[in-house]
Amino acid sequence: MDEIPEDIYNRYLGQRLKVSMEIPQIKTFVGRNSELLELSNSLDKNIIIIEGIAGIGKTYVATRFAEEIKGEYDVHWYGDLSEVSTLSSVMQRLAEFLKDNGRPKLFNHIENFGYYDIDVLITILKDELSDNKFAIFFDNYHKAEGELKQLMEQLLCIEPSKIILITREEPAFCSVLDERENRVAKIKIDHWDDYNDTREMFRLRGIETVDDAALREIHDRLHGHPQYLNLFYILAQKSKPEELMEKLPKAQEDAHSYLEKEVYDSLEWDEKHLLKTIAVYRIPATIDAFLGVEDFTDIDEILNSLINKFIVNEIGIDTYNVHEIIRDYCLSDVKKKKTLRNYYNRAAEYYSSEDANPESLLEASYHYIKAGEHETSAAIVISNANDFIDKGFWNKIEYPLKDAIKTFGRRRHDRNALRMVGLAHLCIGDFYLRCGDLDMALEHAEKSKGSFARIGGDGKFDLYTLFGGIYGEMHKINESREYFKKSLDFAEKNDDDYKKALAHANIGIVHSSEGDETKAIELYLNSLKFFENHNYTTNAATTCNNIADAYSYLNEYNKAYDFIKKAIELYEGTEATCHIANTYSTYAAIYLNDPANKENLDPVLKCLSRSLKIYEKIGHLRGEA
Known part of the structure; x- marks a missing residue:
């Protein structure tokens, strides 16, 4: 490194580990000195809001500001928020950024627990931001205000890290009190007041022949709007500025429309x-x-x-x-609607061929709708609904799922359409079950049942399992048992051994809830045999945990120890970190309840200590508590 001058290293190489490479590129920068000074003077605030109308130069100013503070802060340019951005998708990208900067706790938590406990995710993020000097820029914040309002309310009090929001609209999460108490700074980006900025822009672009009077008129007629001044400059490369001014409409809106059309028409x-x-x-x-x-x-x-x-x-x-x-x-x-629809269709195909992440699939769904392919859009949402839900995109797919039900519901005699309607209701019901809204879960389960009753198919197994789970949570044991038995009958009828094993395990849980641990163990062992023989390791580990718990209730502690150790061994083979921690907690409970250990709590503390270390590593705050 001695051959590289220190200033060059610091400027270009030394920052690469710290600065996101997504910062927009700037060709030239003109003016905005007062705004940049105001931004620099706002670094004592927690959240800085850069606000202005479309094309006024918000991103332009924010980019220069990011460059100016990158020596003091680790800068992350989040990039454009969009209509498909969710709190979960933002958390995922922030987790990846923090992990790349040696702070993996948020990433580990998401990997192990997903996005369901959003309060815990926000707490972890706040801790990470409070322990470091990050500057995180969110462009187009107005497009995701509804999704991120909850997060920003929680970040009002973080320091020393800074949140910089670039937006067209004033955010709803902050109040006048937040400004008075120095938690928030609002910097308004407005038109260029000084026509010398217009002169400098033209000079940097190679046009220096315009006299002062003409330049002032250009500046005033376009109200110092940088984007429209840029469009004027493009035309001025081929025509004299004075001649262009003669053709430019007087009204501001008409002038803008004229420039858009003329610039577009001037292109090759x-x-x-x-x-x-x-x-x-x-x-x-x-x-x-x-x-x-x-x-x-x-x-x-x-x-x-x-x-x-x-x-x-x-x-x-x-x-x-x-x-x-x-x-x-x-x-x-694009004169022909068919051509434009073809463009949208190809864009949808591109997104469908991506890594199948939720944002790409939602973009594919959007473009298929624009292309008039409503059923294809609906099929994408239904087929990937579980993944959307797991990754926190429920708010983005609730409407498309219901629209899919409406779209396919029109084809009442089409078996595939009925299947899609049944699957859509099944997905919605499963989501509500996970959220604990049992009434809504039951409502959609019943609607799914109505569709599958007409066509049959594999969906019935999942439907019966959903009903069994809902009634189990409602403590309606007889109904829960009835539906789990129906799932078993379906699996036996279709000679599906995997589904038989799942059904036996679910029925075992019903017996356990009734206190019949002996019958529960019998069913668990039946399932375990299949899971082990066919290398369903996670299922096998979960079943071993259930068996250990059941033997503990029967006071058969030696058997309980054997199965809980086996569960840990199996989970360790799958790197299921969270399950390992939970199983050590179960292990501790078995030790604690065993009369033989009454005078010796060391094994209990040892298990809890192992569990605690894992919870701390993966950022499971509730587990730590």
């Missing part, structure tokens, strides 16, 4: 074509995504041309978008 055919392709995507996308919609001979050259004209933005590395100011105009130039 391939530039227009690429711009329309990029405009199809509502969130920043890659070159591969654009090529998925249309073929281009030299896409890099065309893209660079649009970037140099400040029409396309590069967001991070190899990710691009077109500003919303001209997106709608680009799409309106």
Whole structure:
């Protein structure tokens, strides 16, 4: 490293471990000195809000601010929030960022417990932010205000880390009191007041022939709006600014519309074509995504041309978008509805071919709807509903699921449509069961039952299991047993040994709840034999845990110890960290209840200590408590 000057190392290499590479690229920066000073003076606040209308330069200013503070803070540019952003998806990306910076607790908790206990996730995040100096930038916050309001309310009091929100609308989570008590700073990004900023922009772009009077008129007619001044500059490369001013409408809105049209019309055919392709995507996308919609001979050259004209933005590395100011105009130039639908359809196919993460699948669903493919959109949501729910996207799929029910419900004599309706209700019922809303769970289970009653199929096993689980939680033991037995009958009829084993285990839980531990053990052992023979390790470990618990109630402690040790051994083979910690807690309870250990609590404390260490490692706050 001695051969690299220290200032170069610090500027380019030393920061790479600390600064997210998603920070937008800036070609030139003009003015905004007072806003940057105001931002710097706001670093004593916990949350900084950068607010302004579309195209006014919010991201532009925030990007420069991020560069200025990266020596003092570890900067993370979250990137564009979007209509499909959820609190869970934001938490996942923040967890990955923290893990990359040596703080894996939030990531470990999500890996082991998912997103259900959002209060615990927020508590872990607050602890991490309070112990470090991070600066986290959220662009387009207004698009996810409803999802993130709960989080931001909790982050009002964190320090020394900073949260910077870039938004078009004033957030609802903070009050005047928060400003008075120095928790929040609001910086308004407005039009350029000084026409010298307009002059500097033109100079940096290579236009220096405009006299002061003409320059002032250009600045005043466009009200110092940077994005529209940029559009004027594009036209001024081919025409004299004075001539352009003669054609520019007097009314501000008409002037803006005129510039959008004239700039678009001035582009080369391939530039227009690429711009329309990029405009199809509502969130920043890659070159591969654009090529998925249309073929281009030299896409890099065309893209660079649009970037140099400040029409396309590069967001991070190899990710691009077109500003919303001209997106709608680009799409309106697609004359044939069939062509536009084809664009949306190809964009949907691109997202469907991604890593099948929830955000990509929701984008695929959105684009299929725009393409008029409502049933394909519905099928995506239904087929992936459990994954959406597990990863915290329930608010984003509740409406699509109900819309899917409506879409397929029109085809009452189509077996596949009925199956889709049944699965949709089944998914909704399962979600409500997990949330503890048993009445809603039962309502959707009944509706699912109505669909499957007409067509049969594999869905019946899951339906019977859902009913059994709902009635079990309602402490209606007879009804729970009835449905679990129906699931067993279904499995036997279809000669499905795996489902037989699951059904036996569920019926065992019913017997255990009635105090018949002997019968429960008999059924558990039946299931365990299958799970072990077919390498269903997690199922086998869970069953061993249940068996150990049952033997403990029967005061057969030696057998209980054998099975609880076996459960731990099996869980360790699956790296199911949370289950291991829970099983050690069960182990401690068995030791504590065993009369033979009355005078010796060391084994109990040893098990609890192991459990505690695991809970601490994975960030399970309730487990630690």
